[in-house]
Every structure is written in structure tokens, then in C-alpha cells.
Amino acid sequence: MKLRFPLAVLLIVHPVRAQMISSNELLGLAYSYRLTDITSRRFPQSRLLQWIDPLLATGRFTSSPAGTSAEGRTVYLYTYGTGTTKILLWSQMHGDESTATMALVDLLNLFANAHDHPLVTSIRTHLTLLMVPMLNPDGAERFQRRTAQQIDMNRDALRLATPEARILKTLQETHRPSFGFNLHDQDPRSTVGQSKEVAAIALLAPAVDDANSDTPERTRAKLVAARIVQAITPLVPGHITRYDDTFEPRAFGDNIQKWGTSTILIESGGWRDDPEKMHLRTTNVVALLAAFLSIAEGDYHQADPAVYETLPKNGRNLFDIVIRGASFKAGFSVPPLTVDIGINVDQEVDSTGLIVPMATIVDVGDLSTFGAYREFDGTGMMFDSTVIELKKSLPEKDLLHLLEHIRSR
Numbered sequence: 001m002k003l004r005f006p007l008a009v010l011l012i013v014h015p016v017r018a019q020m021i022s023s024n025e026l027l028g029l030a031y032s033y034r035l036t037d038i039t040s041r042r043f044p045q046s047r048l049l050q051w052i053d054p055l056l057a058t059g060r061f062t063s064s065p066a067g068t069s070a071e072g073r074t075v076y077l078y079t080y081g082t083g084t085t086k087i088l089l090w091s092q093m094h095g096d097e098s099t100a101t102m103a104l105v106d107l108l109n110l111f112a113n114a115h116d117h118p119l120v121t122s123i124r125t126h127l128t129l130l131m132v133p134m135l136n137p138d139g140a141e142r143f144q145r146r147t148a149q150q151i152d153m154n155r156d157a158l159r160l161a162t163p164e165a166r167i168l169k170t171l172q173e174t175h176r177p178s179f180g181f182n183l184h185d186q187d188p189r190s191t192v193g194q195s196k197e198v199a200a201i202a203l204l205a206p207a208v209d210d211a212n213s214d215t216p217e218r219t220r221a222k223l224v225a226a227r228i229v230q231a232i233t234p235l236v237p238g239h240i241t242r243y244d245d246t247f248e249p250r251a252f253g254d255n256i257q258k259w260g261t262s263t264i265l266i267e268s269g270g271w272r273d274d275p276e277k278m279h280l281r282t283t284n285v286v287a288l289l290a291a292f293l294s295i296a297e298g299d300y301h302q303a304d305p306a307v308y309e310t311l312p313k314n315g316r317n318l319f320d321i322v323i324r325g326a327s328f329k330a331g332f333s334v335p336p337l338t339v340d341i342g343i344n345v346d347q348e349v350d351s352t353g354l355i356v357p358m359a360t361i362v363d364v365g366d367l368s369t370f371g372a373y374r375e376f377d378g379t380g381m382m383f384d385s386t387v388i389e390l391k392k393s394l395p396e397k398d399l400l401h402l403l404e405h406i407r408s409r
């Protein structure tokens with residue numbers, strides 16, 4: 001009887017707590033402690049430290065060097081809480097994937113300034129959070145995916161050739177965290193399955209082998225992912241996907257899962273009218289708070305794994321720009337056809353360091369199954385091969401200018 005009583009209490013208490021911690025409450029915290037200085041997703045490490053150092057001065061969390069990048073930048077580890085369950089979080093191992101880095105700064109702001117909030121108290125007494133925002137500061141300096149040595153460090157978990165990969169491996173080995181959060185940005189043109197809907201957040205409990213086996217660690221990661229889905233659904237309803245679960249033997253998420261840490265990948269994708277990804281930054285804060293609380297309170301054990309397992313997979317049915325129903329004459333000797341024109345825009349840096357959005361024509365034909373961030377009605381517009389050439393890139397402003405010109409002709 002003595003053993004049963006506390007169990008019964010737990011069963012009664014947990015649903016009440018789960019109800020108490022609503023998405024709205026987490027969203028309220030995320031908005032209240034959002035660092036207003038951050039308005040762009042492109043920032044170097046020096047800027048990141050300017051945001052974090054005043055928060056560090058509150059003494060609520062600590063900083064320690066985790067190692068040094070190839071170009072000699074110190075990679076910092078921030079530690080919060082005194083709980084027995086350790087959680088390791090790392091962001092921006094790809095230098096141009098900064099959405100979660102912004103979210104981690106917001107969380108540090110929350111921990112620095114709302115130390116006594118009941119939810120924050122629950123986090124810091126049950127958990128020890130080990131946070132590495134910006135694992136690849138050299139890449140972040142150039143806003144590029146790879147490290148200064150031109151290595152994709154997410155394919156370096158086995159060889160450990162790069163100093164950045166060794167930092168992450170050492171952190172996992174030293175602390176043996178129960179949970180790990182692998183924080184990335186995916187292509188904003190990813191979609192919810194084969195629909196035209198943008199994938200805002202993709203989640204994954206990475207595989208540990210080719211057979212896609214479930215280990216106890218991976219099963220726990222799936223349950224926490226299910227809790228994340230429930231928490232962020234009001235923010236990005238119908239826009240949550242499951243990332244490709246093919247085992248990648250050289251990737252960190254897969255290996256850290258294999259090394260005994262329940263690992264969850266969070267990929268921030270795209271969101272309409274939000275190129276700086278501020279909505280997804282807030283969504284990351286809510287996702288991580290929900291994950292922390294479900295781990296702190298142990299309530300993820302009651303999660304339904306199907307909530308994660310039944311998420312639609314990522315698709316690729318989105319362009320940045322589509323011109324619908326234009327007339328296109330590919331050459332002198334062939335008649336014109338009515339086509340849709342699919343265009344993607346990527347940020348390139350010119351020789352003076354200026355960011356130039358470059359538009360590339362990536363497809364021509366029936367693109368009726370594809371959506372776009374921006375659509376133009378091409379009815380009555382005539383294009384020929386001097387303008388439309390597959391794989392041809394031109395500055396986005398020149399393309400838009402050209403469209404105006406053709407439209408008014």
C-alpha cells in the first residue's frame with residue numbers, strides 16, 4: 001500500500017499539470033522575454049556575445065569555453081539549472097542556420113530575468129541545461145553552412161577532423177546528457193508532404209541504424225517530440241513535418257542518439273511573410289520550453305508516440321516565385337507554349353560584401369502541383385529564350401523589373 005499511494009498521486013497530478021502548462025502560457029513567456037535587439041537572422045558571434053554578456057551578468061547562468069574553432073574563436077557553453085537530468089542543446093553547427101540560436105538567447109533572457117517564475121523554477125530544479133548557441137562561429141561569420149575549413153561538420157561525427165566536431169563529441173562524452181537537442185534550419189521551400197503548404201518545423205528522432213530500430217533512447221526522443229508537436233500546433237497548425245529518418249552514419253544527431261543520449265532534431269523551415277524567421281524563433285522557444293517541462297515533470301512518458309509517428313514527411317513542392325500561365329517560346333523554330341515558370345531566390349554576397357538576392361529559373365512547364373511564396377499571373381505575358389533560360393540566374397530586382405516591363409508591354 002505504501003508503494004501504491006505515491007503512484008496514485010502521480011497519476012492524478014500529472015494530467016492537472018499538463019493542463020496547466022498550456023501553449024498559451026508558454027507563448028506568453030516567449031513573447032515577454034523575447035530579446036527585442038534581435039531583428040535579423042544574420043549576425044556574427046561578436047553580436048551574439050553582445051546580447052548574451054549582459055544576461056550573464058545577472059549570475060543566473062554560467063559561461064565556460066567549450067573549445068576553439070578553426071579560426072580561433074572560442075565556442076561557449078552556457079549552463080543553467082542544478083537538476084540531475086542533463087540536457088545538451090546545440091545550434092548553428094551550420095553557420096547560416098541561426099533561428100534556434102535566436103531562440104536560445106531568448107531562453108537565456110527568460111532564465112536571467114524570470115528566475116522565480118514557477119515554470120522556470122521547475123526547469124532549473126529538475127534539469128541542468130547545457131547550451132551551445134553557435135557551434136560553428138566561423139561559418140556564422142560568413143553566414144555559410146560549412147566551417148572555415150569548408151567541412152560540413154554534420155558529416156564529421158565519426159572522423160572528428162574538425163575542432164568544432166570534437167567540441168560536440170567531447171561535450172557529449174563529458175556530460176553524458178539524458179537528452180540532446182540538435183537545432184537546425186531546413187530549406188524554407190520544404191512542404192508538408194506533397195501539398196503546397198510550407199513546412200514550418202520538421203522534427204526527427206534520428207535513427208541509430210539502417211534498420212531504423214527503436215532503442216529506449218530513441219523511443220524517449222519520439223515521446224518528447226510528440227509533446228513538442230502538441231505545444232507548437234497552435235502556432236504553426238498543419239505546418240509540422242517529420243524529417244527524413246534515413247540513417248546517416250556520419251551525422252551527429254544519429255550518433256549522439258546511438259551514444260546513449262535521447263536526441264531530437266528540430267529543423268526550422270519557412271513561414272510566409274517572415275524572411276527573418278521571427279515567428280519560427282518564437283515557435284522554437286515554445287517547443288523547447290514544452291520539451292524541458294515535459295522532461296522536468298516526467299510527463300512525456302504519457303505522450304502518444306503516434307502524434308510524432310503520423311506527422312507527414314517533408315516534401316519539396318514550393319518555389320519562391322511562380323509565374324502562372326505565361327506564353328513561352330523556347331526557340332526560333334518551335335511554336336510557343338503556355339507554361340508556369342518556377343524561380344528560386346538565394347542570397348549571394350558580392351565582391352564588396354553586399355548581399356544580393358539572386359533569382360534562378362529552376363523549372364518551366366506544368367507547375368500546378370507546386371506552391372510559391374509569391375505568385376504572378378502570367379496571362380498575356382510573352383517570354384522567349386533570351387529571358388527564360390533554365391538554371392539562369394539574375395539579380396532578383398532585375399527579374400521583377402523585367403516582369404513589370406513585360407506586363408506593361
Ligand SMILES: [Zn+2]
Nearest residue numbers: 094097184185
Ligand atoms: Zn543544418
